[in-house]
Amino acid sequence: MKICKELKYLDNTAVGLGFFDGVHIGHQKLISELVKTAKENDLQSVLVTFKKSPAENFIEHVEYISTNSEKEKLIENLGVDYLFELEFDEELMNLSAQDYLEKKIVEYLNPKYIFTGFNHTFGKNKLGTPEMLAEFATKYGYNYVQIPPIKYENEVVSSTRIRGLLSKGDIEIANKLLHRPYSIEGIVKTGQKLGRTIGFPTINIEYPEQKIKLPFGVYSVTVEIDNSCYKGIMNFGIKPTIERVKKTPIAEVHIFNFNKNVYNKPVKINLLKWIREERKFGSIEELKSQIEKDIKNA
Numbered sequence: 001m002k003i004c005k006e007l008k009y010l011d012n013t014a015v016g017l018g019f020f021d022g023v024h025i026g027h028q029k030l031i032s033e034l035v036k037t038a039k040e041n042d043l044q045s046v047l048v049t050f051k052k053s054p055a056e057n058f059i060e061h062v063e064y065i066s067t068n069s070e071k072e073k074l075i076e077n078l079g080v081d082y083l084f085e086l087e088f089d090e091e092l093m094n095l096s097a098q099d100y101l102e103k104k105i106v107e108y109l110n111p112k113y114i115f116t117g118f119n120h121t122f123g124k125n126k127l128g129t130p131e132m133l134a135e136f137a138t139k140y141g142y143n144y145v146q147i148p149p150i151k152y153e154n155e156v157v158s159s160t161r162i163r164g165l166l167s168k169g170d171i172e173i174a175n176k177l178l179h180r181p182y183s184i185e186g187i188v189k190t191g192q193k194l195g196r197t198i199g200f201p202t203i204n205i206e207y208p209e210q211k212i213k214l215p216f217g218v219y220s221v222t223v224e225i226d227n228s229c230y231k232g233i234m235n236f237g238i239k240p241t242i243e244r245v246k247k248t249p250i251a252e253v254h255i256f257n258f259n260k261n262v263y264n265k266p267v268k269i270n271l272l273k274w275i276r277e278e279r280k281f282g283s284i285e286e287l288k289s290q291i292e293k294d295i296k297n298a
Contacts, residue, residue: 004085005087015048030147049083113142181222184271188267206250237278
């Protein structure tokens, strides 16, 4: 898959439009149909999205399900040929819906098919709609395909819904809507090494700042390191039982039956379920006893 930061001229394409945060099962349906149609019609499959959510122009802090690098990997695994990650700059922000369609999508990509979700909007003031894309299909020579909503437990699957689930610690339902475990990635940092002194060595990574914040607590996880996968438990929070100078939340993982030096290595932590909230214990012995219970519950 080729990743481009600005539009370039292509010919004979099938184009998907959207932001695709999390690449959930609704996005996966759209992308799969796009790739299938492109292959059947000897076209190049293209997704057009943005490097940052357009909401960042109006909201001070936006949190994401997936980082850009995570999103790129997920989309590539679905077989897309081109991914355009555009800057949502002043020009795009003020471009009318018809101008965006004509001067950006049609002029640059010459689409034979355009795919969107059922609630996709585009252009200044979000005036571009699926109905508009259908209306202009003949004029601009493309077929428009609207992917209907996918529901889980009678509620539409959306990035907003998944962010809400994650923010409440409802990992298991969020994972069903993602069709994979929610994950965080980072580099193993040197910690205080206090876990070793109580029999539970841990690895530490900084929680990605741009990702949706989870509730402080203990989670059942798997950890991918050096192409191997291990089971473990993660505490996300500020470790209130142990005095720390810096109270920045951190992801701290005890990997079962693991004693390798992995400092400065990249790891991926897959969250499987919520176990309990983070809390302060009266002693290190109480903490050790609770960790043993957490391991059994994982």
